[in-house]
Amino acid sequence: MIALRNVTKRFGGRVALDDVSLTVEPGATHVLLGSSGAGKSTILRLILGLLRPDGGEVRVEPTAPMGYVVQEGALYPHLPAARNVALPARAANWSAERQAARLDALAALVGLEPELMARYPHQLSGGQRQRVSLMRALMLDPPVLLLDEPLGALDPITRASLQTQLVRVFGELRKTVIVVTHDVREAFVLGSVITLLSQGRVVQQGTLADLAQRPADPFVSEFLRAQAPPPEMARELRL
Amino acid sequence: MTRRTTLAAVGSALLALLICAAAARAESPRIRVGSKSFTESYILGEIVAQIVDETGEARAERRLGLGGTGIVYGALASGDIDVYPEYTGTIAQAILKEPALTSVEAMRGRLGPRGFTLGVPLGFDNTYALAVRRDAAARLGLRAISDLARHPGLRAAFDAGFLERADGWPGLQRHYGLRFAEVRTMEHALTYPALVSGRVDVIDVFSTDGQLARLDLALLTDDRRFFPDYTAVLLARRSLAERFPRTWAALERRLGGRIDTATMARLNALADLERRSFAEAAATFLGRASADTARRPARELATLTLEHLWLVAVSTTVAVLLGLPLGILAARRRRLAQAELMGVGVIQTIPALALLSFMIPLFGIGQVPALVALSLYALLPIVRTTHAGISTLDPRLVEMTTVLGLRGWRRLAWVELPLASVTIMAGIKTSAVLTVGTATLAAFIGGGGYGTLIVTGLALNDVGTILAGAIPAAVMALVIHGLFEALDRVVVPRALRAAASAPG
Numbered sequence: 001m002i003a004l005r006n007v008t009k010r011f012g013g014r015v016a017l018d019d020v021s022l023t024v025e026p027g028a029t030h031v032l033l034g035s036s037g038a039g040k041s042t043i044l045r046l047i048l049g050l051l052r053p054d055g056g057e058v059r060v061e062p063t064a065p066m067g068y069v070v071q072e073g074a075l076y077p078h079l080p081a082a083r084n085v086a087l088p089a090r091a092a093n094w095s096a097e098r099q100a101a102r103l104d105a106l107a108a109l110v111g112l113e114p115e116l117m118a119r120y121p122h123q124l125s126g127g128q129r130q131r132v133s134l135m136r137a138l139m140l141d142p143p144v145l146l147l148d149e150p151l152g153a154l155d156p157i158t159r160a161s162l163q164t165q166l167v168r169v170f171g172e173l174r175k176t177v178i179v180v181t182h183d184v185r186e187a188f189v190l191g192s193v194i195t196l197l198s199q200g201r202v203v204q205q206g207t208l209a210d211l212a213q214r215p216a217d218p219f220v221s222e223f224l225r226a227q228a229p230p231p232e233m234a235r236e237l238r239l
Numbered sequence: 240m241t242r243r244t245t246l247a248a249v250g251s252a253l254l255a256l257l258i259c260a261a262a263a264r265a266e267s268p269r270i271r272v273g274s275k276s277f278t279e280s281y282i283l284g285e286i287v288a289q290i291v292d293e294t295g296e297a298r299a300e301r302r303l304g305l306g307g308t309g310i311v312y313g314a315l316a317s318g319d320i321d322v323y324p325e326y327t328g329t330i331a332q333a334i335l336k337e338p339a340l341t342s343v344e345a346m347r348g349r350l351g352p353r354g355f356t357l358g359v360p361l362g363f364d365n366t367y368a369l370a371v372r373r374d375a376a377a378r379l380g381l382r383a384i385s386d387l388a389r390h391p392g393l394r395a396a397f398d399a400g401f402l403e404r405a406d407g408w409p410g411l412q413r414h415y416g417l418r419f420a421e422v423r424t425m426e427h428a429l430t431y432p433a434l435v436s437g438r439v440d441v442i443d444v445f446s447t448d449g450q451l452a453r454l455d456l457a458l459l460t461d462d463r464r465f466f467p468d469y470t471a472v473l474l475a476r477r478s479l480a481e482r483f484p485r486t487w488a489a490l491e492r493r494l495g496g497r498i499d500t501a502t503m504a505r506l507n508a509l510a511d512l513e514r515r516s517f518a519e520a521a522a523t524f525l526g527r528a529s530a531d532t533a534r535r536p537a538r539e540l541a542t543l544t545l546e547h548l549w550l551v552a553v554s555t556t557v558a559v560l561l562g563l564p565l566g567i568l569a570a571r572r573r574r575l576a577q578a579e580l581m582g583v584g585v586i587q588t589i590p591a592l593a594l595l596s597f598m599i600p601l602f603g604i605g606q607v608p609a610l611v612a613l614s615l616y617a618l619l620p621i622v623r624t625t626h627a628g629i630s631t632l633d634p635r636l637v638e639m640t641t642v643l644g645l646r647g648w649r650r651l652a653w654v655e656l657p658l659a660s661v662t663i664m665a666g667i668k669t670s671a672v673l674t675v676g677t678a679t680l681a682a683f684i685g686g687g688g689y690g691t692l693i694v695t696g697l698a699l700n701d702v703g704t705i706l707a708g709a710i711p712a713a714v715m716a717l718v719i720h721g722l723f724e725a726l727d728r729v730v731v732p733r734a735l736r737a738a739a740s741a742p743g
Contacts, residue, residue: 050638068642074635078657078732087653088643120734136643 001026001061002047002144002176008055009042009200016042018200019056024193026143029170029177031191033184035223038197040180044068044146047178060144067137067175071149073129075121075136082117085135092140106135109169127158134166138173145170147179151186163189184208184227196220269300270483273311273320276304276683277698278510278517279365279447279503283324285521287473287490293525294489303517304694305604306683308333310596314685315355315476317603322475322490326365328406328467330357330474341468356480358473358487359495363447363503366469367401369459370444372434376457383462384415391418393440398427401443406467408443414465428700446500449508471498498524511699540711546606547688547715550678553610555671558617562670563663565618566625567651576626587619591677595684609678609686616677617670624666628659660731668723675716679708689715 002024009017017039024030032040045051046058048066060066065088075084082103089099107114110131121129130150137145150166151159163186170177170190179190187194188208196203196211204216215221270291274284281303288299302320305311308329314320331340335349347357371381379390387393401407402424411417419441425433430442431450444451446458473490480487498506502524509520565583569576586594594616598608632655640650656663682690692708695701727736 048642050641065644066642068639070635070639074633074639076636076654076658078735080734087645090653091644091646091649122734140644 001059002178003059004043004046004056005059006056007043007046007053007058009039009046009051010054015200017046017053020197020200020202021056022195022202022205024176024178026176027174028193029179029191031187031194032178032180032197033182033187033194033223034197034203035182037199039200040197041148043197044148044178044180047144047146062143065140065142067134067140067142067145069130069133069137069145069147069150071152072126073121073133075129075133077121080118080120081124081132084121084132085117085139087136088139102139103135106138109138109172110134111165125158126154127162130154130162131165134169143175145173145175145177147177149180149182151183152181159186166190184224196223198223269298270322270479270486271300271302271320273305273314273323273685274303275308275311275323276306276694278449278507280324281517281695281698282506282510282520282524283361283471285517286494286524287322287324289518289521289525289527290489290493291486294483294486296483296486302604302685304682304691304698305685306592306596306694310599310604310684312474313596313599314604315474316353317599318476319603319605319685321479322473324361324471325474326469326471327360328366328469330472332406332467338467343470343472350474351477354477356475356477358475359491361471361473361494361498362496363498363500364468364470365445365447365500365503366461366466367407368444368446368461368466370434370442370451370456371440371459372437373455373457375440376459381457381459383460384411384417384465385462386459387441388416388418392420394421394423394438395419395441396423396425396430396433396439397443398430399424411465414463447503447507449504449506449511452501452504452508453512471503493525514699514701514703517695540707543687543689543691543708544711544715546686547675547678547690547712550606550609550613550681550686550688551671551674551715551719554613554617554678555667555674557610557614558621558670558674559667561614562618562621562666563625566622566663567629569622569626570629576630580623580626583619583622586615591616591680592683595680595686599684604685606681606686608684609681613674613678613681617674620666620670620673621663624662624669625659628662628666629655632658657732658735661727661735664723664727664730668720671719671723672716675712675719679712 004020004022007017007020008015020039020043022030022043032043034040042051046053047060048068049060049063075081076087079087085103085106086099089102094102103117104114107117112128112131112135116124116128121132124132134150151162154162167189179186181187181190192207193205194208194211195205198219204211204220206214211220212224272284272288272291274280284301284303288301291297291299302314305314305320305323308325311320311323312325312334315323325334327341327343327346330346330350332338335346337349340346340349343357343360350357369384369387375381380386381390397408402422403409408422421439423439430439430444431454433439434442434456435454444458451458473494475487506520506524509515509523510517515523565579569579589597591612594612595609598612602608602611636654636658640646640654645653678686678688679690679693681688682694689708689712693705696704696706696708
């Protein structure tokens, strides 16, 4: 279980998180939704232990390992895809056979052709890079997966197809997943529970339907409406 | 060729070079003869060395051209050389610091407790003197320095050193009450043409300058005894006379009182003006054919190349072994970084020649102190680029190492060093190429290498000899630059090179 209780985090004079509490149940897919600067990424980095809270408490059980995927992947440019993916296993002293077997299984899971694994990151497309990054996050089969705008840098078509793929993968793996996004559609497709954040504070928690039908604050409706297609467009294009 | 085999090839080539260089410097015990880095000292050192070899009691090892008094006396004191030619005035003032001391006997008594001895004076006095054109001397009736006081309209040109030293112009002017219409500073070698062409009337000279033997000049006698005595003598470790009595006796017999001022000036002229080697000039004095002392430039260049390569290879290697950890440390600890980078920077502000001479009391002369100084000098670019390379890596990539469970050396070896390798290699390359240049200064403390030719050329004022050292050094710098470009292909990950050359 992952829980934040009344967490506060400041960077210099700027308050990044102000009295944030949230709980993520094991096996759930939880979406942190909000504009940039809302404090979503800070929550992930607190959970990962990369940051310490200034106030309140962050509880993560069990602590390690956790899978982490960021926007644009953060793959190491000097290593081919396969070596990027295998890095955590090498650090954990896995045998070469075990690494190779796991690599094949993951490539199949995310739908990457094995020959792509010999390429360097700059020789892969954006979508391929994100799938490699996801493979690396899954290498040690962690119970918790943290995704920070994983599809943020992709074109709309790649983005839509990867969203579908992520839903399938999450369904198969039954992991605790926390996804950070600013995209309402992505939150709708991926998430069961949504926490909407604004300027370091939790505005509302619940399903997307809860947010839409019982907004806790005018901001909630405003945020959802801003990303919905205009009704005329939906009509005209017969979406 | 795969990366591994390239690495092995480059490695074994380097190793082979180092072994060759090490073999080239293997030595057996001999009499080590030193000299300062000016023509007369070189020639006297050669004469001593040739007498040592002729006597046959020991073989002479030449460690000539060891900069100035500080370096060559330091070498004698540390036991790196056994004997070198010195002047009584210098011994009294610079070494014993008792300017009042004048007799050789008294100096020998003072030097004894320090473990040194003085030979019989060689027979000439290399002191400051004033020179005028012979026709002017006849016309104005100039014989002695005191005669100049009667001609305040004369123009003088003096070397910068002479103008400043207490035993130069300031003291001389007071002592004789001299006044000139004009006194200008001029590089010593240029004062002769200025005098001969009539642009000036009086110049300072050393009484054994080679030009004096050629040009029609008159030396004015120091009639009121102002200039201190600079009688040439051999300064030696006492152990030399004790261990090699026949050699010491031969030196005393064949040199004591045998070289008068005119003879020394003639020998200096042989080297300075006729472009003969120091060995030839020495052989001429000893009355020998110079066939066996003829220079073999090709072989000499090969030896100097190996010596130079050794200096560059060892000091760059040491600087890398020291600089990488220091740079990594600075990148890890921000507080320490400032102090550390400043410390390494301060070393760089010490003039290279000063740094080299600081090494003498600690390590004597020769390759060891040169290597220590060069290694310290090579440190800055490596420490700086390592620190900069690691501390400016993309923070998201560094943060990810923690998430992936990479810690300690794995984080360093698998991620940080490869990612920073382009920058770090640039620092090492800079350092190696700079060291090729700086290593030419090693010759001043007997470190060998191409600098040997440059120091000799400077003593002879011979551009050809200077270039004979400077051009191979420049070529070596280019070759080393090329080697490092090749090494980049081995050390820097392929993808980073591709990323550096392709946009995006």
